[in-house]
Amino acid sequence: MQLDDKLLKEIESGNSLVFKGDLDENVVLCTEDKTYDVKEAETSNSLLLVPNLLYAESTGDQIASRAELDVELNKIQAVKIDGYYRLLEFDYEFRVLSYMLDLIEENSWPLNRISKEITFESLKDLVPESVLEALFRFYTVETSKEDDIQYYQYKQDKVCRFLARVLLKSAGKFNFTEFLQAWRDSVPEGMITDESLLSGIAIVDKNTTPQVVWGFSENDLPDDINERFKTLFRTKAKWTVDEISPYIESYATEKLNVNALLTKYARASTQDGVRVFSAKHMK
Amino acid sequence: MISTALNFRESESVSGVPEWAIVELQGLVQMKKEATVGRTVIGDLHYYQRNRHPVLVLGHHILNGKEVKLEQPMAVIEKVDIEGKLEYKIKAIVKKKLLFKSRPKPIISHVSDKI
Numbered sequence: 001m002q003l004d005d006k007l008l009k010e011i012e013s014g015n016s017l018v019f020k021g022d023l024d025e026n027v028v029l030c031t032e033d034k035t036y037d038v039k040e041a042e043t044s045n046s047l048l049l050v051p052n053l054l055y056a057e058s059t060g061d062q063i064a065s066r067a068e069l070d071v072e073l074n075k076i077q078a079v080k081i082d083g084y085y086r087l088l089e090f091d092y093e094f095r096v097l098s099y100m101l102d103l104i105e106e107n108s109w110p111l112n113r114i115s116k117e118i119t120f121e122s123l124k125d126l127v128p129e130s131v132l133e134a135l136f137r138f139y140t141v142e143t144s145k146e147d148d149i150q151y152y153q154y155k156q157d158k159v160c161r162f163l164a165r166v167l168l169k170s171a172g173k174f175n176f177t178e179f180l181q182a183w184r185d186s187v188p189e190g191m192i193t194d195e196s197l198l199s200g201i202a203i204v205d206k207n208t209t210p211q212v213v214w215g216f217s218e219n220d221l222p223d224d225i226n227e228r229f230k231t232l233f234r235t236k237a238k239w240t241v242d243e244i245s246p247y248i249e250s251y252a253t254e255k256l257n258v259n260a261l262l263t264k265y266a267r268a269s270t271q272d273g274v275r276v277f278s279a280k281h282m283k
Numbered sequence: 284m285i286s287t288a289l290n291f292r293e294s295e296s297v298s299g300v301p302e303w304a305i306v307e308l309q310g311l312v313q314m315k316k317e318a319t320v321g322r323t324v325i326g327d328l329h330y331y332q333r334n335r336h337p338v339l340v341l342g343h344h345i346l347n348g349k350e351v352k353l354e355q356p357m358a359v360i361e362k363v364d365i366e367g368k369l370e371y372k373i374k375a376i377v378k379k380k381l382l383f384k385s386r387p388k389p390i391i392s393h394v395s396d397k398i
Contacts, residue, residue, distance in 0.1 A: 001360050046307070048308070052303075
């Protein structure tokens with residue numbers, strides 16, 4: 001039965017309504033002080049009544065599926081300790097990862113023959129097992145299996161990126177050439193650092209003399225997309241697609257990819273034959 | 284990405300009259316088995332995490348819809364016969380509906396992992 005606001009209030013305040021009418025006349029509906037004509041309407045659509053439906057707004061994020069949750073938890077590197085998910089402090093992660101990487105040289109392991117067993121055995125007095133387990137899972141992949149022993153390899157890109165972040169952690173800009181040298185020296189022997197790995201964690205300014213680099217991570221940016229673009233263009237006036245992508249990728253959807261986002265929120269131009277993006281509204 | 288949303292929760296308006304929702308579809312939902320008694324699962328309702336729009340998966344079809352506030356609220360009434368005196372009990376009021384008015388899209392197996 002379709003209502004108007006007045007009838008709704010009557011119902012909500014618990015008053016009763018009365019249908020009145022004889023067989024030969026139209027039915028009316030009466031409240032205490034008003035009379036309504038009752039009309040019958042038809043619809044060809046199906047109207048399914050659902051008690052207790054949870055609307056989108058009240059679903060929130062807590063109803064993310066288990067799989068989605070696991071993906072996200074893995075992405076932010078949440079560690080389950082005694083039934084609670086925790087995030088490791090950056091410095092602590094660095095300390096534990098350093099212990100782990102130091103074992104490579106100590107044991108003269110080839111990079112693709114890391115032993116999980118020896119790693120855990122060597123560090124068991126220094127690091128809780130749950131933390132070791134988690135970091136080992138985040139940072140390694142399985143390689144070969146020999147005599148029933150599984151060997152692992154550290155994810156080179158991930159290790160290099162993390163160590164670059166360690167170097168760039170302190171505020172301020174660094175001489176790019178010096179940074180590259182320090183970075184190369186900080187990673188385990190045999191791992192190759194590459195400038196492309198800095199995408200999303202640092203900005204390199206090659207227009208200055210000397211060239212400089214500084215740490216710049218997505219986490220430091222505002223969540224609001226307009227604000228984010230503002231901050232990005234304030235930090236650096238012109239970006240190539242590759243440079244800016246890591247900072248806006250999380251807003252891209254199937255229908256609105258990174259390029260479409262840039263078309264919408266930035267101005268495209270060409271600089272030395274390279275397509276670059278800058279702020280839409282110049283001040 | 285889609286999140287599962289069929290957790291049920293007791294929703295009541297201020298007065299204690301339960302608030303229900305309407306799921307509006309064009310046409311009829313036809314079941315293969317006729318005359319099922321009691322509760323029947325007809326499909327899965329989810330909300331896109333991206334835009335919060337509802338999406339209904341019915342058999343091999345997917346329907347994209349939207350949440351709409353009813354211009355005029357509705358009351359769900361039930362006929363009760365109390366000692367020969369006819370009364371209508373107000374079971375619930377409805378203020379919002381999920382409207383699925385677009386044509387159902389078929390789900391083809393090789394793209395089904397997208398959904």
